[in-house]
Amino acid sequence: MKDPMMNEEFGNLPLVKAPDSIWTSIEAALDAGIKPKRVFRPSMWAIGLAAAAALGVGVFTWYALRAPKAAWDVVRLEGTPSVGSRLIEHGKIELGEWLQTDASSRARIAVGDIGTEEVAPNTRLRMVASRPSEQRLKLAHGEISASVSAPPRLFFVDTPASTAVDLGCAYTMKADGDGNGLLRVTLGWVALEWERSSANIEHSTPLARSASIRS
Amino acid sequence: MVTGLRDREIAADIIESCRRGDRDAFRALYEAYKDKVYSIALYFFHGNEAAASDITQQVFLKMLHSVGQFRGDAGFSTWLYRLVVNACMDEARRAKPRELSANSANHDALTEPDSQEQNFARQQTARSVLVALSALPVKFRLPILLRYFEDLSYEEMAAAMNCSMGTVASRLNRGHKMLARKLESLR
Numbered sequence: 001m002k003d004p005m006m007n008e009e010f011g012n013l014p015l016v017k018a019p020d021s022i023w024t025s026i027e028a029a030l031d032a033g034i035k036p037k038r039v040f041r042p043s044m045w046a047i048g049l050a051a052a053a054a055l056g057v058g059v060f061t062w063y064a065l066r067a068p069k070a071a072w073d074v075v076r077l078e079g080t081p082s083v084g085s086r087l088i089e090h091g092k093i094e095l096g097e098w099l100q101t102d103a104s105s106r107a108r109i110a111v112g113d114i115g116t117e118e119v120a121p122n123t124r125l126r127m128v129a130s131r132p133s134e135q136r137l138k139l140a141h142g143e144i145s146a147s148v149s150a151p152p153r154l155f156f157v158d159t160p161a162s163t164a165v166d167l168g169c170a171y172t173m174k175a176d177g178d179g180n181g182l183l184r185v186t187l188g189w190v191a192l193e194w195e196r197s198s199a200n201i202e203h204s205t206p207l208a209r210s211a212s213i214r215s
Numbered sequence: 216m217v218t219g220l221r222d223r224e225i226a227a228d229i230i231e232s233c234r235r236g237d238r239d240a241f242r243a244l245y246e247a248y249k250d251k252v253y254s255i256a257l258y259f260f261h262g263n264e265a266a267a268s269d270i271t272q273q274v275f276l277k278m279l280h281s282v283g284q285f286r287g288d289a290g291f292s293t294w295l296y297r298l299v300v301n302a303c304m305d306e307a308r309r310a311k312p313r314e315l316s317a318n319s320a321n322h323d324a325l326t327e328p329d330s331q332e333q334n335f336a337r338q339q340t341a342r343s344v345l346v347a348l349s350a351l352p353v354k355f356r357l358p359i360l361l362r363y364f365e366d367l368s369y370e371e372m373a374a375a376m377n378c379s380m381g382t383v384a385s386r387l388n389r390g391h392k393m394l395a396r397k398l399e400s401l402r
Contacts, residue, residue: 025272
């Protein structure tokens with residue numbers, strides 16, 4: 001049913017007579033054999049199909065071109081170290097994954113091309129960050145021996161109580177689940193940061209310097 | 216010449232003759248619908264007479280060339296207005312850059328020559344409606360024109376516009392509200 005108010009309004013609009021010239025033009029077009037313009041008008045199905053295809057291509061392109069997931073190489077040295085639920089012989093640890101060694105296992109991690117970490121038995125650590133400006137792992141408990149050759153403040157090891165910041169060095173870091181830790185620098189310098197404090201630990205021959213931390 | 220044919224009086228034999236290329240039959244159909252087709256196009260294109268003439272010519276040429284495809288499932292007028300809707304939409308898309316915009320000169324062309332003498336108030340109202348109509352987005356303008364100039368049912372409009380009856384109802388409803396608001400502000 002039409003809206004009465006609108007009916008009234010539209011009632012004032014006249015039906016306009018088509019000019020005679022239109023028929024003349026039509027006859028001329030017919031005599032000249034002119035056909036109406038053909039306009040490509042895709043159906044809704046075609047539009048939907050094209051949109052789905054475009055989406056598919058987009059997803060495929062994104063999948064194909066996406067940045068490779070950051071990962072470090074892991075090599076088994078002894079026993080049965082695992083990354084996530086996988087036992088490792090030669091493998092990778094990816095961002096967010098945990099590496100675990102039991103009492104008879106050891107492993108070595110290649111941290112990009114800046115150094116290596118030897119992971120002692122009964123250790124659990126996680127890869128936290130891997131970008132050009134920061135390589136970081138979290139040592140939940142256990143022991144690692146790091147040997148790093150990189151610009152200062154590029155490699156970090158977080159423990160429950162502190163963070164060891166590499167300043168160009170080799171060191172051993174121990175941590176237990178209660179927040180106790182021990183840092184032993186065997187070469188160069190390491191900055192040890194905890195709460196709001198920090199200290200630079202220097203290697204001095206013939207004995208290595210060490211610092212213990214307790215949360 | 217057959218004139219004054221109404222939608223539902225279009226006889227199957229006229230359409231059949233038109234299919235066979237009978238120009239008299241084609242002329243009969245043209246005469247029956249030309250003013251409505253022209254008016255819809257004229258109001259759709261804000262009173263642009265050249266655009267309306269072009270659309271009317273296109274629609275009837277298209278009708279002649281494709282009348283063979285008319286199966287009679289829907290009414291002839293529904294089928295014809297589908298051609299009108301398509302032609303208007305295509306032209307609106309094509310002409311977008313050069314903007315067939317509303318202006319008072321075009322609206323003047325829509326009023327009857329003697330209407331000033333007859334009723335000034337009526338002319339003013341007509342002008343307001345035209346201005347308001349011109350300001351509506353295309354998808355709301357067309358159903359309103361089909362509804363008020365052609366008195367098409369929702370079902371016929373849905374067939375002409377190639378959409379569902381729900382869409383027609385929704386567009387008409389929203390179009391009415393927009394039109395009412397615009398008319399209110401023009402008064």
